Amino acid sequence: xxxxxxxxxxxxxHRLVEQSHNTFIKAADVYREFDINFAKRSWMKDRILPLCxxxxxxxPENREEVHEIKTEDLLxxxxxxxxxWKEPLKHFVSAVTDLPGxxxxxxKKAVDMKDKNLIILEGLQKIFNRTQTKVEENENFDYPAWxxxxxxxxxxEDTHLFAIYNxxxxxxxxxxxxxxxxKVLRCRVVFKNEC
Amino acid sequence: QSPPGxxxxxxxxxxxxxxxxxxxxxxxDGGLPTNYSLTYSKEGEKTTYECPDYKTSGxxxxxxxxxxxxxxxxxxxxxxATNQMGSSSSDPLYVDVTYIVEPEPPRxxxxxxxxxxxxxTYLWVKWSPPTITDVKTGWFTMEYEIRLKPEEAEEWEIHFxxxxxxFKVFDLYPGQKYxxxxxxxxxxxxxxxxxxxxxVEMPNDFTxxxxxxxxxxxxxSAVICLIMVWAVALKGYSMMTCIFPPxxxxxxxxxxxxxxxxxxxxxxxxxxxxxDFPPTSDCEDLLVEFLEVDDNEDERLMPSHSKEYxxxxxxxxxxDPDSDSGHxxxxxxxxxxxxxxxxxxxxxxxxxxxxxxxxxxxxxNIPPTVDPQSTNPNFHVDAPKSSTWPLLPGQHMPRSPxxxxxxxxxxxxxxxxxxxxxxxxxxENVLKLSKALETGEEEVAEQKGAKSFPSDKQNTPWPLLQxxxxxxxxxxxxxxxxxxxxxxxxxxxxxxxRENNQTExxxxxxxxxxxxxxxxxxxxxxxxxxxxxxxxxxxLLEESxxxxxxxxxxxxxxxxxxxxxxxxxxxxLQLGRLDYLDPTCFMHSFH
Numbered sequence: 188x189x190x191x192x193x194x195x196x197x198x199x200x201h202r203l204v205e206q207s208h209n210t211f212i213k214a215a216d217v218y219r220e221f222d223i224n225f226a227k228r229s230w231m232k233d234r235i236l237p238l239c240x241x242x243x244x245x246x247p248e249n250r251e252e253v254h255e256i257k258t259e260d261l262l263x264x265x266x267x268x269x270x271x272w273k274e275p276l277k278h279f280v281s282a283v284t285d286l287p288g289x290x291x292x293x294x295k296k297a298v299d300m301k302d303k304n305l306i307i308l309e310g311l312q313k314i315f316n317r318t319q320t321k322v323e324e325n326e327n328f329d330y331p332a333w334x335x336x337x338x339x340x341x342x343x344e345d346t347h348l349f350a351i352y353n354x355x356x357x358x359x360x361x362x363x364x365x366x367x368x369x370k371v372l373r374c375r376v377v378f379k380n381e382c
Numbered sequence: 383q384s385p386p387g388x389x390x391x392x393x394x395x396x397x398x399x400x401x402x403x404x405x406x407x408x409x410x411d412g413g414l415p416t417n418y419s420l421t422y423s424k425e426g427e428k429t430t431y432e433c434p435d436y437k438t439s440g441x442x443x444x445x446x447x448x449x450x451x452x453x454x455x456x457x458x459x460x461x462x463a464t465n466q467m468g469s470s471s472s473d474p475l476y477v478d479v480t481y482i483v484e485p486e487p488p489r490x491x492x493x494x495x496x497x498x499x500x501x502x503t504y505l506w507v508k509w510s511p512p513t514i515t516d517v518k519t520g521w522f523t524m525e526y527e528i529r530l531k532p533e534e535a536e537e538w539e540i541h542f543x544x545x546x547x548x549f550k551v552f553d554l555y556p557g558q559k560y561x562x563x564x565x566x567x568x569x570x571x572x573x574x575x576x577x578x579x580x581x582v583e584m585p586n587d588f589t590x591x592x593x594x595x596x597x598x599x600x601x602x603s604a605v606i607c608l609i610m611v612w613a614v615a616l617k618g619y620s621m622m623t624c625i626f627p628p629x630x631x632x633x634x635x636x637x638x639x640x641x642x643x644x645x646x647x648x649x650x651x652x653x654x655x656x657x658d659f660p661p662t663s664d665c666e667d668l669l670v671e672f673l674e675v676d677d678n679e680d681e682r683l684m685p686s687h688s689k690e691y692x693x694x695x696x697x698x699x700x701x702d703p704d705s706d707s708g709h710x711x712x713x714x715x716x717x718x719x720x721x722x723x724x725x726x727x728x729x730x731x732x733x734x735x736x737x738x739x740x741x742x743x744x745x746x747n748i749p750p751t752v753d754p755q756s757t758n759p760n761f762h763v764d765a766p767k768s769s770t771w772p773l774l775p776g777q778h779m780p781r782s783p784x785x786x787x788x789x790x791x792x793x794x795x796x797x798x799x800x801x802x803x804x805x806x807x808x809x810e811n812v813l814k815l816s817k818a819l820e821t822g823e824e825e826v827a828e829q830k831g832a833k834s835f836p837s838d839k840q841n842t843p844w845p846l847l848q849x850x851x852x853x854x855x856x857x858x859x860x861x862x863x864x865x866x867x868x869x870x871x872x873x874x875x876x877x878x879x880r881e882n883n884q885t886e887x888x889x890x891x892x893x894x895x896x897x898x899x900x901x902x903x904x905x906x907x908x909x910x911x912x913x914x915x916x917x918x919x920x921x922l923l924e925e926s927x928x929x930x931x932x933x934x935x936x937x938x939x940x941x942x943x944x945x946x947x948x949x950x951x952x953x954x955l956q957l958g959r960l961d962y963l964d965p966t967c968f969m970h971s972f973h
Contacts, residue, residue: 211570231474236456238426248453249400252517360454363480363570367521370569374520382520 196317200373201308207366209240212298212302218282220293225286225348234349239357241271242335246364253371260370262315265365269308271330272358274344276301278339279354286351300358307365384412385468389461395484395572398514399521400448402479403439406461406472414465420444425456451481476809483571486512488526488547488564493582505530505551505582509564512574533559533581559583683851 194202244267247253283289283297338350374382387409396402408418420433433444457477463470491508497503507528515522528549529538543549554560560583563576 196494208569214572231458231476235428235474236425236458242426246454246724249448250519250521253519322654356456360478360480364454364571370523371520374518380519382523 189307191325195341196314196329197377199310199314200369201302203307204366204369204373205279206303206310206314207362207369210234210300210307211359211362211366214300214362217293217296218355218359220290221352224288224316227345227348230349230352236346237353239353239360240275240278240331240335241357241361242269244268246368248298258372258375259315259318261368262311262318265368266308266311267330268361268365269304269311271333272361273306273308275333276304278336279351281353282339282347282351283372290305300362304362383414383467385390385409385469386412386414386416386463386465388470389472390419391459391461391472394459394477394482396451396479397485397512399453399483401446401451402482403445404459404475405439405443405479409463409470412465412467414467416463416465418442419462419464420459421462422451422457422459425458451479455479472826481570483568485515485522485524485566485568485571485574486568487577488512489560489577491564491580493560493562493580495582495584502552503554503556503584504549505560505562505584507551507552507564508548509577510547511566516732522564522917525569526564526566527573528562528564530560530562530577533561534837538563552585556584556586587964609668614736727728750820782914810886 188198241266244264246264246268247256247261280294280297280301284294335350336354339354340348341350385414389409390407391648392404392405392407394404404420406418406420420436421430422433431450433446434450435445435447436443438445455478457479459477460474461472488509490508490509492508494506494508495503496506510524511522511524515524517524523545525545526543526547527540528543529540530551531538532555532800541549541551559581561579561581563579565574565576567573591798597846793832
């Protein structure tokens, strides 16, 4: 059931920033542990790092673009990023759970990453709906599909591990984007660019 | 000469998330000039690029300007070393620009010494974010730290300040110089270098010293006050007693202060009324004393009277019946002798007036005693007189001896002697009455009378003894004759004496008297002495006959008896007393 008390936009931003900040820390920990324990040095010479499945979603690249982009556009971008990770994170949790030698904390953090992403997505959609006079969710949201399932389920160990590595590094980068731009939006909306 | 050693990428840093620089450490050069080159490729691309700028960041470095920087993409960077002998490559490095951000240190660090309202000093530290970063729009989110230490110290004291750009430091030593630095870190990035040092000297807080002095003074004064209060509390009672001695309240006997407290006027009035009681109580005490005195006097008087008067009464009864009986016997002799002559002519008439005269005698006695007597003692005196009345019937009893005596008188036949004796006795009685009146104290007279009777008793036995002895020597044949007559009489007399004893208890002393007489006479005479007393009577009669002329004197006496019946009774009593005086006559006779 939905809560009967309406939460203010300011409180929503504060809560989302807190969630994204903490989720990034967990993702960074998982990446560091996997990179130390499972990554192979030969990948840097022999394999080409593939682009993340969210590379097609445009976000500001520098300070000027940050100033120029509109709030609705920036919200739409980060919502698309969050939505695009719903499916991959499920498979990531399964892969880490079945990974031999993975620590319990690593497994727990993987589960937290999946749950927190859903919470962030819900909050972002609420804020987006408050900024829109017309709710047109499906029309404006275009998130790319994830195509790494085949490699993740490969019987080849090297391919399997490389697939997990890519999920780790890509989610870490994307949650960092969400955290960064949520802080920009909070300064813009709540503090009127006087952070 | 050999190929160059393997170089090593030292670090890559971005100060503003828009440009970044990488540095490397060259390996050995192999003794030949060696050229170093940095090549990179991006994720998702196969193309390899060479470093765009080897000069801006100094030797062994490569600078990537905004044109060549793409955040959110990973750079794969490698450094190559080449000389004439050959070439070698470093290990590749993955670089994500968003994670290699290391900003410049904060700027505009300022230090101020300030005071709070309570004059407590503190150090206020302020700074500004680095200029390159854009904090206001949120593109950068910074966290800060400051550190400080005294100038001479070695270790720093670090304080994390969060997102704020100012900080207050308390509890610094006055007069000490402090060094302060600060630094910053973006979210998920690296800490900057420490800023340049700023220094400040903390002033000496004279005001604080003054406040401490005042605090000490206040504490000491408070302690002194407490001690004084404590001392006063301990000695308060004694001091109060010295300064304000207790004032004794008024004490009114019989006055109840509680009634005043209660405020009851009626009870107060009653209490005031109670005040009147003490004098009344005193009066009562006085009355009680008087009453006690009266009671004591009455008790003393009553027992004295009861003891004395009854005793006197008893003694007079003993004496009076003796004297009366004795005198009565004598009187009876004289009267009987007279009556013997008269009854021969008028016997019944003479006997009857005698009986009537006796009851009149006490009536005549009472009035004269009552009139002069007005005091209680006088009344008490009456009491023994009343006791004397019972003696009269005792006197009546001796009538039987009168008859016996009459018989003796008849035998004697000497009326003249009896008349002479009557006259003498009357004169003596008159003298006694005159003496009593002169004294005025009848009680004393009565007491003296009582005493006199014993004196008379004492006197009588001697003269009696003396009398008895000459009688024995003088008239032995009379005794013998009397014995013969007395034998008949004795036969009659002995039972008469016994009757007297039975009728009257005082008769016993009479018997004792007789025994005294008997003791004077021999044993044979003892049996005879009872008639010896009668013999004395006969002797008296003889003497009286010898002394006076009988005719004239006898006639006068008869006339007196006929004219004054009351006086006759007195005369009879007086005659009784005269009987007691008879021994004196015997004495005269001896003289």
